[in-house]
Amino acid sequence: xxxxxxxxxxxxxxxxxxxxxxxxxxxxxxxxxxxxxxxxxxxxxxxxxxxxxxxxxxxxxxxxxxxxxxxxxxxxxxxxxxxxxxxxxxxxxxxxxxxxxxxxxxxxxxxxxxxxxxxxxxxxxxxxxxxxxxxxxxxxxxxxxxxxxxxxxxxxxxxxxxxxxxxxxxxxxxxxxxxxxxxxxxxxxxxxxxxxxxxxxxxxxxxxxxxxxxxxxxxxxxxxxxxxxxxxxx
Numbered sequence: 001x002x003x004x005x006x007x008x009x010x011x012x013x014x015x016x017x018x019x020x021x022x023x024x025x026x027x028x029x030x031x032x033x034x035x036x037x038x039x040x041x042x043x044x045x046x047x048x049x050x051x052x053x054x055x056x057x058x059x060x061x062x063x064x065x066x067x068x069x070x071x072x073x074x075x076x077x078x079x080x081x082x083x084x085x086x087x088x089x090x091x092x093x094x095x096x097x098x099x100x101x102x103x104x105x106x107x108x109x110x111x112x113x114x115x116x117x118x119x120x121x122x123x124x125x126x127x128x129x130x131x132x133x134x135x136x137x138x139x140x141x142x143x144x145x146x147x148x149x150x151x152x153x154x155x156x157x158x159x160x161x162x163x164x165x166x167x168x169x170x171x172x173x174x175x176x177x178x179x180x181x182x183x184x185x186x187x188x189x190x191x192x193x194x195x196x197x198x199x200x201x202x203x204x205x206x207x208x209x210x211x212x213x214x215x216x217x218x219x220x221x222x223x224x225x226x227x228x229x230x231x232x233x234x
Contacts, residue, residue, distance in 0.1 A: 043210040053086040071203045075100035119208040132167040135192035
């Protein structure tokens with residue numbers, strides 16, 4: 001008498017199991033990310049209190065207030081997070097995370113959103129200055145020079161190779177990029193500086209690292225300290 005043999009296979013259930021595992025991993029990653037961000041915000045708040053600075057969790061008008069700073073005019077849906085602000089070493093400063101979005105299309109024409117973050121440090125002063133940008137030399141800036149985009153050269157060949165300097169006011173550029181400033185920037189080659197109106201700003205890719213906030217504020221104040229004082233008498 002023949003028996004019935006039942007063969008049970010997990011094959012049909014595997015896609016569901018894999019999908020369920022992916023969902024669980026995504027949820028765990030989201031929870032972990034939220035916890036890490038909460039911890040970082042608490043660290044930034046502690047730094048603000050220690051330095052005697054105010055703290056705001058969000059500012060949606062930073063790009064409007066500093067509409068003249070190119071670094072803050074990229075993409076869409078722009079806003080600042082974790083804003084530290086106040087008087088630091090006798091200067092009015094702000095430090096914050098900055099978010100903006102860009103968009104692209106995939107191979108099927110679907111719209112994709114890309115989130116970008118900067119961490120920015122701004123020093124405000126009473127004196128207004130013309131636009132000046134100083135940033136590390138890159139392949140793209142070299143190509144731009146080859147295509148005729150104006151780049152100001154200096155007596156220091158090492159500095160001219162390391163940094164791109166652009167301004168419509170060359171005299172002002174030479175005033176700012178004096179011997180002390182060039183030497184300082186050659187020792188801090190990650191710095192990208194934007195000066196315009198009443199502000200001196202420097203921005204970096206990614207969110208603020210709590211342990212680096214005070215050091216970057218110090219560098220911003222040091223940069224301002226190397227501006228010739230005669231610029232403030234005109």
